[in-house]
Amino acid sequence: MPPVKLSTASELEALVNKFDTFLFDCDGVIWRGRTLISNVPETLDMLRKRGKRLIFVTNNSSTSRRDYVKKFADLGIQASVDEIFSSAYATAVYLHDVIKFDTSKKAYVIGGSGIRQELEDVGITTLGHDDNRSVSLATLAEIEPSDDIGAVVCGIDYDISYRKLATAHVNLTQNPDCLFIATNDDRTLPGGKHMYPGTGSLLNVLAHSTQKSPLVMGKPNAPMLECVIKKYHLDPSRSCMVGDRLDTDILFGIKGGLSTLCVLTGVADEAAILSSNSPQATYYISSLGDLAQLS
Amino acid sequence: MPPVKLSTASELEALVNKFDTFLFDCDGVIWRGRTLISNVPETLDMLRKRGKRLIFVTNNSSTSRRDYVKKFADLGIQASVDEIFSSAYATAVYLHDVIKFDTSKKAYVIGGSGIRQELEDVGITTLGHDDNRSVSLATLAEIEPSDDIGAVVCGIDYDISYRKLATAHVNLTQNPDCLFIATNDDRTLPGGKHMYPGTGSLLNVLAHSTQKSPLVMGKPNAPMLECVIKKYHLDPSRSCMVGDRLDTDILFGIKGGLSTLCVLTGVADEAAILSSNSPQATYYISSLGDLAQLS
Incomplete structure (x- = not known):
């Protein structure tokens, strides 16, 4: 099925209701460089208010999760260590929990x-x-x-x-x-x-x-997502991977059996999303901030 | 043509007479590790006495030619800077002489x-x-x-x-x-x-x-040999590359249009030399030291 564009409030409402967990790539989705993307903090607040679990998935291996939380705070987003899943942490989870x-x-x-x-x-x-x-x-x-x-x-x-x-x-x-x-x-x-x-x-x-x-471990390879699923006991059918890159974020979600949502605030444009040569996202929206209109 | 084994004095005499220049790989031909191979200094003396040009070709890039001459001297072989052709020197010749x-x-x-x-x-x-x-x-x-x-x-x-x-x-x-x-x-x-x-x-x-x-630049790639040929005005038909490795030394000689002589004092054994899957040396001998019997 080709990727479905979501724009009306009822389409966005249906998206949010379909999932318990949202996994986010950060750069191009939450921020660009050092600038927050408009209305993203409000979107995250709305999702939290509705009891959704949020997980921020990053290939970054140089920063510990604790330092990553500080980076979020500096940008004005409250996040907890448990919400951050970096490739460095995935390595620890893989060694400790998966292969003992x-x-x-x-x-x-x-x-x-x-x-x-x-x-x-x-x-x-x-x-x-x-x-x-x-x-x-x-x-x-x-x-x-x-x-x-x-x-x-x-x-x-x-x-x-x-x-x-x-x-x-x-x-x-x-x-x-x-x-x-x-x-x-x-x-x-x-x-x-x-x-x-x-x-x-x-x-x-x-x-x-x-x-x-x-x-x-990291995106687009499967092991990091296997670690996320194991650590949080995720149900892939109730989880959605949100990203801006088809060949890493979206492919990563597809490999893990998740639904995927591509945003247009980063690398991929609409033509790339709709190309049959690209990994096929389930949905796409112009920006994660679009969801802020829901209450 | 399959590689020709040379062992009698007349075969070795014919080999030496056929070429003006001999190019040598060092490890496995001149020495092994830190030990000279028997009768090699005598062979080099004999070739020099007959007016042959000797060139030592090494992929080593960490040592300058001047320091390489010291390494030869420590092992009891007199060589001059002009006789050493390292991959580092080849890079200098390529930049300065070949592409200006x-x-x-x-x-x-x-x-x-x-x-x-x-x-x-x-x-x-x-x-x-x-x-x-x-x-x-x-x-x-x-x-x-x-x-x-x-x-x-x-x-x-x-x-x-x-x-x-x-x-x-x-x-x-x-x-x-x-x-x-x-x-x-x-x-x-x-x-x-x-x-x-x-x-x-x-x-x-x-x-x-x-x-x-x-x-x-280095073996088995062609540029180093192109630099050697340019620097010394070599006639490939009167030059012979001597080495112990088929996939580097012998292939290197073949690519440059030289005759090749494989020795059995290093990596290649007789079965490998005769295998039709290997680069085909022109000749092979048990050791470079075999030539010392000529005067």
Whole structure:
């Protein structure tokens, strides 16, 4: 079925009544850059007043959920830690709740404090955050695999180093049981005027050197949504994924068996939404703020 | 034609007489790890006495040719800077001699002192070697492209940093004329007991983030041999590439239109050499040291 455009109050009312849970991508849906999208706070208030569960799903792995709540507050939106589901948190949930990671083993992290904090919060010891000492061809042999390491976790790392990459490499190639997990595979990330290399580009060093593919948690891959469903006991038929990008947000919802709502305040335009070559959203609206007219 | 095994003195004599120039891979041909292969110094002396030109071709980009000469001397082999052709030097020859790089522009280098020294020696200013200052999402926007940068050169870099990768990325994506050159694309490099990520793995960050492919100088790619031929005015029909690896050394010689000689002191064994699925060497011998019996 082609995506259905919703615009009248009764159409929007029917949408809201159809779901118990709304999952939101943030950039392009809630805000653009550092600016809130009009009427979105009012929409979120309306949904909360009606008892809907709200979950903000982000591929961001550099910020902990606690810091993400502060970012929401700075923009004038009240949100709780429980409403934030980042790819870093998804990694922690996956290791702790889904596969019951043996916590006598440690996770070697290429990534920032967001990942480390989420993993430590579920009782997983992390290694690697200060592995920045210089290395040379003569001292490479110091870098040895360790049986203690049960997983290599790769996210965005602004302090990436050859020592970290080499340590991850020898563990992935020499420890047969070492897991290889990536928070997300975003090729680039926005940083003001320009785009910069994202986690999906950094992890390619290891994917190529080890000839192994990581399990990728974040959108559009399925594991993060599986973690959301498990953590919140979601009924996919009563849940709706809201996003602005067809190839990440909408595809992510489709893979999880959710209904999807695409907004026009971000990347996708109406022509892209209606193209039969794109992942097919269930519904689309001009802006999440449109829902604010409901009371 | 299948590879021809050479073993009698007259066969070896005919081989030597057929060529004016011998190009050598080093590890597995001249030495293994830190040990010279038997009778190789005597073979090199014999070839020199007969007026042959010797060229040592290495994908190594971290060591300058001057330092490589010291490595030869430490192993008891006299060689001159002119006899060493590294992928770092090939990059300098390519930029300076082949494409006449505009030296009012600079090269942004992800790599070690070997590359920087070779580029500076041909008059190309290099940037990037101290770009290790910490960066965060908040300060990413500081990293801007510069019209001064005419090439991004990528080799092995034990001091790789996110700032370097991000700077290379914005120049490759924002400067339409910025060249993208890699010294080699070796997936891994040996460092004692283990293998570690090689240049070919590191450069994948940028290849993926920019969706651009670098021009790769080193074996088995053709540009390094084109630089050797140009620099020494070689006649390919009177030149022989000697190596121990079919998929790098021998393929490299074949691509350049040279005859090739595979030795059994390194990676390839006789079955691999004779397999019709492998690049076909012209000749093979058990060891380069076999030639020492000629006077």
